[in-house]
Amino acid sequence: xxxxxxxxxxxxxxxxxxxxxxxxxxxxxxxxxxxxxxxxxxxxxxxxxxxxxxxxxxxxxxxxxxxxxxxxxxxxxxxxxxxxxxxxxxxxxxxxxxxxxxxxxxxxxxxxxxxxxxxxxxxxxxxxxxxxxxxxxxxxxxxxxxxxxxxxxxxxxxxxxxxxxxxxxxxxxxxxxxxxxxxxxxxxxxxxxxxxxxxxxxxxxxxxxxxxxxxxxxxxxxxxxxxxxxxxxxxxxxxxxxxxxxxxxxxxxxxxxxxxxxxxxxxxxxxxxxxxxxxxxxxxxxxxxxxxxxxxxxxxxxxxxxx
Numbered sequence: 001x002x003x004x005x006x007x008x009x010x011x012x013x014x015x016x017x018x019x020x021x022x023x024x025x026x027x028x029x030x031x032x033x034x035x036x037x038x039x040x041x042x043x044x045x046x047x048x049x050x051x052x053x054x055x056x057x058x059x060x061x062x063x064x065x066x067x068x069x070x071x072x073x074x075x076x077x078x079x080x081x082x083x084x085x086x087x088x089x090x091x092x093x094x095x096x097x098x099x100x101x102x103x104x105x106x107x108x109x110x111x112x113x114x115x116x117x118x119x120x121x122x123x124x125x126x127x128x129x130x131x132x133x134x135x136x137x138x139x140x141x142x143x144x145x146x147x148x149x150x151x152x153x154x155x156x157x158x159x160x161x162x163x164x165x166x167x168x169x170x171x172x173x174x175x176x177x178x179x180x181x182x183x184x185x186x187x188x189x190x191x192x193x194x195x196x197x198x199x200x201x202x203x204x205x206x207x208x209x210x211x212x213x214x215x216x217x218x219x220x221x222x223x224x225x226x227x228x229x230x231x232x233x234x235x236x237x238x239x240x241x242x243x244x245x246x247x248x249x250x251x252x253x254x255x256x257x258x259x260x261x262x263x264x265x266x267x268x269x270x271x272x273x274x275x276x277x278x279x280x281x282x283x284x285x286x287x288x289x290x291x292x293x294x295x296x297x298x299x300x301x302x303x304x305x306x307x
Contacts, residue, residue: 052082250302
């Protein structure tokens with residue numbers, strides 16, 4: 001039965017029920033959000049989905065709370081918040097509704113769960129405490145800054161703040177899922193380019209796009225640099241060694257660092273070379289030919305240094 005009501009708790013809101021509401025309102029746009037702790041609302045019934053309240057987890061009864069004793073855990077023992085539970089049971093349908101191809105739903109669902117949902121679950125359960133100067137800039141912290149002030153405690157103020165915050169939360173969810181979907185589209189393009197490159201150390205792509213995941217998946221350890229068009233010029237970039245950090249498989253030549261235009265042309269010997277970042281991870285050229293020539297020089301120097 002299609003729910004008529006989406007029931008979560010009243011009072012101060014948190015990121016987990018906001019994000020759960022994003023998922024559920026996309027799937028059930030005609031359902032009304034009810035924010036209440038009244039027994040008449042938080043008791044399961046056929047006309048509703050209850051989340052982050054109610055003291056029970058029972059998917060068949062459509063109640064998804066995580067505050068009770070014996071609350072569900074992930075396979076690895078990490079806790080769920082209501083967002084994790086709603087994503088577990090409704091996330092695949094949400095992705096289909098967002099236009100993700102059926103053969104990609106499982107992959108996007110898992111990646112979004114790991115990168116976006118799990119951190120919210122951990123923070124909500126006190127299993128992770130962000131510290132340092134950026135602690136207040138996590139998604140969960142930012143969403144909760146949208147609560148009304150202590151002396152703006154009317155039901156109308158709370159309801160308005162909740163719906164305003166939900167709109168912002170929706171933008172983040174849709175953007176994050178769109179990014180995952182884009183990476184999957186890019187993967188097919190990069191895989192084709194890797195096959196075309198063969199043993200070449202330089203990978204040429206038709207445009208800027210996420211490339212490292214596909215390079216790793218393909219096991220293309222021989223690749224050192226990527227070249228692609230960018231607006232009105234061409235870009236030459238290194239490939240990071242790991243998912244985190246900035247260490248590259250190979251740096252651009254030290255003699256190019258921080259140079260532009262004529263100075264870079266003189267240092268590289270390549271007409272059309274226009275820019276090299278001082279960090280030696282990216283460079284630019286006016287033409288494809290110049291970018292490829294720079295890439296070949298960078299490859300030769302990197303291989304020489306490795307010997």
